[in-house]
Amino acid sequence: GAVVSQHPSRVICKSGTSVKIECRSLDFQATTMFWYRQFPKQSLMLMATSNEGSKATYEQGVEKDKFLINHASLTLSTLTVTSAHPEDSSFYICSARGTGPNEKLFFGSGTQLSVL
Amino acid sequence: AQRVTQPEKLLSVFKGAPVELKCNYSYSGSPELFWYVQYSRQRLQLLLRHISRESIKGFTADLNKGETSFHLKKPFAQEEDSAMYYCALSESTNAGKSTFGDGTTLTVKP
Numbered sequence: 001g002a003v004v005s006q007h008p009s010r011v012i013c014k015s016g017t018s019v020k021i022e023c024r025s026l027d028f029q030a031t032t033m034f035w036y037r038q039f040p041k042q043s044l045m046l047m048a049t050s051n052e053g054s055k056a057t058y059e060q061g062v063e064k065d066k067f068l069i070n071h072a073s074l075t076l077s078t079l080t081v082t083s084a085h086p087e088d089s090s091f092y093i094c095s096a097r098g099t100g101p102n103e104k105l106f107f108g109s110g111t112q113l114s115v116l
Numbered sequence: 117a118q119r120v121t122q123p124e125k126l127l128s129v130f131k132g133a134p135v136e137l138k139c140n141y142s143y144s145g146s147p148e149l150f151w152y153v154q155y156s157r158q159r160l161q162l163l164l165r166h167i168s169r170e171s172i173k174g175f176t177a178d179l180n181k182g183e184t185s186f187h188l189k190k191p192f193a194q195e196e197d198s199a200m201y202y203c204a205l206s207e208s209t210n211a212g213k214s215t216f217g218d219g220t221t222l223t224v225k226p
Contacts, residue, residue: 042218046213105162105214107160
């Protein structure tokens with residue numbers, strides 16, 4: 001079945017550095033991917049919609065210059081947390097929407113970001 | 117604005133008992149509702165969606181537009197049903213931008 005690979009699963013970085021998270025759709029092409037943030041014991045909050053070949057659409061309150069999204073191919077979207085601060089520490093999840101028989105959301109396994 | 121409410125953070129039942137996970141929504145348009153499940157140490161995955169009118173792993177959910185609800189039900193809970201369940205609402209039939217509820221942790225005791 002369709003799988004979404006998210007990497008890395010866990011990253012620890014120093015304050016002020018940038019971190020890149022990759023989301024790949026395996027065995028299917030995803031023109032649209034979504035990035036979420038999840039705080040402990042809370043729901044997934046949509047951060048942005050990543051569209052292949054065009055600019056991402058950010059949700060209200062999400063800083064586009066802080067969370068850079070690139071969707072350069074039909075199977076890869078990246079989220080870069082720039083100049084990370086401790087308050088950016090969170091669990092980030094991506095999902096990809098397939099087409100045809102795979103027309104539903106497939107989720108990555110998530111990335112736990114810890115900023116020291 | 118669309119909103120999904122799952123009133124129970126925790127739900128515990130005994131094996132073989134019926135279980136119902138509640139979900140209420142608010143949305144001005146015609147919604148597409150989904151239930152997602154996350155088993156321990158696994159990723160989130162789709163359980164079922166209202167448009168398919170399917171039963172997955174014995175679970176069913178009926179969209180009640182009058183009560184704006186999409187409760188998830190199973191007549192006889194099993195221990196392997198223990199997981200986190202999220203109700204979600206999408207603006208379109210192809211699971212586009214979705215709003216998730218806070219989730220309900222279901223524990224099925226032996």
